[in-house]
Structure formats: C-alpha cells, structure tokens
Amino acid sequence: MQPHAAKQLMVGATVLGHLFGAGSVGAQAKRDNTGSARAATIAVTTAPTLVIGGNEADESTTFYAIVGATRLPDGRILIGDRGEFNLRVFSAAGKQLQCFGRKGSGPGEMVYLAALNRCGDTIYALDIENGHRVSVFSIDLHYKREFRFAAPVVGGPPYRSSCNSAQRFLQYGWEDHRHMKAGVFRTNVPFWYAGASQQSGVSFAEFPGSERWGTVAGGQVSGTRPLPFGKEAIVAIGSRHGYIGTGETYEIMVFDLAGKRVGTIRDLVTPSPVTPADIKAQINLDVANQNESQRKRYTADFMSMKLPVTLPAYNAFRVDAMDLLWVQDYPQALSKTVRWSVFTPDGKVVGRVMLPRTLDVFEIGNDYILGRFMDAEFAVPQVHVYRLTR
Secondary structure, eight states: OOOOOOOEEEEEEOOOOOOOOOOOOOOOOOBOTTSOBOOEEEEEESSOSEEESOOTTOGGGOOSOEEEEEEOTTSOEEEEESSSEEEEEEOTTSOEEEEEEEBSSSTTOBSSEEEEEEETTEEEEEETTSSSEEEEEETTOOEEEEEOOOOSSSSOSOSEEEEOTTSOEEEEOOOOGGGOOSEEEOOEEEEEEEOSSSSOOOEEEEEEOOOEEEEEETTEEEEEEEOTTOOOOEEEEOSSEEEEEOSSSSEEEEEETTSOEEEEEEOOOOOOBOOHHHHHHHHHHHTTTSOHHHHHHHHHHHHHSOOOSBOOSOOEEEEOTTSOEEEEOOOOTTOSEEEEEEEOTTSOEEEEEEEETTEEEEEEOSSEEEEEEEOTTTOOEEEEEEEEEO
C-alpha cells in the first residue's frame, strides 16, 4: 500500500512553569546553557505515512479487532488482532508477511487476545480467556514462555497495566466486590509495581480506580461495567518514574520506581460537557459490529445509565522513546482532532500536538507515532504510522 502524502503540522511549544510539587528509554528534554528546559518544536505529519487495513481489494489487510501494534527494529509492523491468527506481521510497506498465534490453548496460542505490548526487547500478549495468560515472545518473534500476573491483594488479575523497556510493570486492581452498589460508584483500588512473572508486587498506594455502573437483577447487584465517560485511573511507566492519574482534575502523580511520590504534573484545562454528539458517537462506536437487535438493546441500556455531566480531564498516557510523558485530552465527538501534551518528568511542557480523534496511540518512537485508527463512519480498524520530528 502506498503511503499517503505527508503534510507537516508544526507545533511550537513554549515551556510553561507548571507546578512541580509532586509502552521507553530516557533522553532528557532539550536544555539551554543555563540548564533549564527550553522551547521545543514538535512536527507530526497530518496524514499517515503508512496505512495498513481498509483495502477491500486485499483481504490480508482486513482486521477484526486491533488491540496493539509495534514497529520492530527492522521496520516490520507487528499487529495484535483478535482474529483466527492473533499476531500478524507486515512489511514496512504494509504487505502481510506472516501470521501466528492461532486460536487455541497451546503454547503461543490465544483464545481472546485482550492486549499486545512491547516492553523493550520483549513482546507480551494477554489472553483473558485462557485464565489471563500472558504469552511472551522475543523481539524476533520466537515464543519463549508463559505466565500469569498475580495481584498483591485478593481480587484477580490487574485491571490495567503499563510497562517500560526494562520490563517493569505499573498496575492497579479491580474494585472490591463487597463495595459494589447499584448505579454509579467508584472505590479505591491498590496500585503496585511488578516484574514479568507470577510473583505479585507490593502495593504502594490506593487511589480511585474505574468509575462503574452497578447493574441489578433480582433485587441484588449482579455485576458492574465501566461508566461511559466515567473517570478512569490511567497509568504509565518510564525508565525512572511511574505516572498515575485519577481523571478528576488535570493532575498526574509522579512516583519513583520504589513507590515514593516525587512530584505532580498539572495543567490548566477547563472540563468539557458531555454532549448529545458525544453520546451518539460513543454508542455508534460500541455497536459497530452488532446486529440490529443487539444495537437496540445496547442503546437502551446505555441511555438508562446516569451519565456524567462533564468529560474526564484526560484519556490516555504514553511514555515515548525519549522518556517523555504524552497526555491525551479527552476526545470530543464534534472535533476531528484531539490535543496531546508532552511533559518532562518534572512537569514542564515540551510540546503540544494534534492527532486524529479516533487514533488510539500504541507507540511513540524517536521519529514516529503508531496506533489504531477507527473510521468514524464505518468503524473499520486500521493501523496508521505518522512521521514525528523534534
């Protein structure tokens, strides 16, 4: 597939004096001769330089549900897709080269691929239907082993997880079922660091986790689901710091890798209201692969929930190859793009860029951004690569 024409969006970023009170290999932000972080310019192509998927003439580029992707050292693209073969390799030009990780429970097989992460020179594939089994592959895509993460408290596997290039993980847990209730609720959950093994980490903090909606059957709470537009704890980890945000305000807690809080990243962002357009767009995205009966039932269930009045402060964190933290504003349906702010670990802004609203960023390298793009009208999943210059 031929790359699209690459138009440049130049974004000048002046470093702001953000308060510092409190997926990555570290390179420091540019500094002037006084040692202070100085203004930087980040340029991202407005059109992707590579598109994989959405080509009706080539069935090898048809995807079911893309859950992760990474660019390998030789330029090939590994895509995690919840299909007959869960792991698919494409050339740097977008041609399919290899498929593996077929459906099953044997070594290197997966029933329901939930996540694909590259942590340094190792690939981790999470299969939640095989007892939350993690299959481990080398960077040259050879199967190595399997394991299951253990939580430091009772309550099952981690709810969310992020890794750094040293294969250290920052994770948090599920809500305690004893605290479930009907309607909207949110409880504190443990946060911990872990290695790539079945040995559980040690919890170093508790903060609010996922804002949930408790469903009722037979007069009792029968289960929960994430509340649409609800606040969600977000985590990321770099070479020397872990980042935790609860979404209530634009505040991100910074921890060292021993679990000690060492700072806070803040920005001045006015909460945006949840609009009818946001609701419609979210429903359309959720029901894209459902039949008409399922769509009607899902829409009725969606509209029965008490939705938040405002959107969360942010939607995603990513640590890039230079050990900088990228923070995505919460996307709004009426905008085709969404802002990402780039911070040093001590809270200074070194860039702001606009990316497509429906791009879920998986990886930010020295000179590229890679993610899953969803066509807003047809919900066709694709992998897009954008050129990044600093």
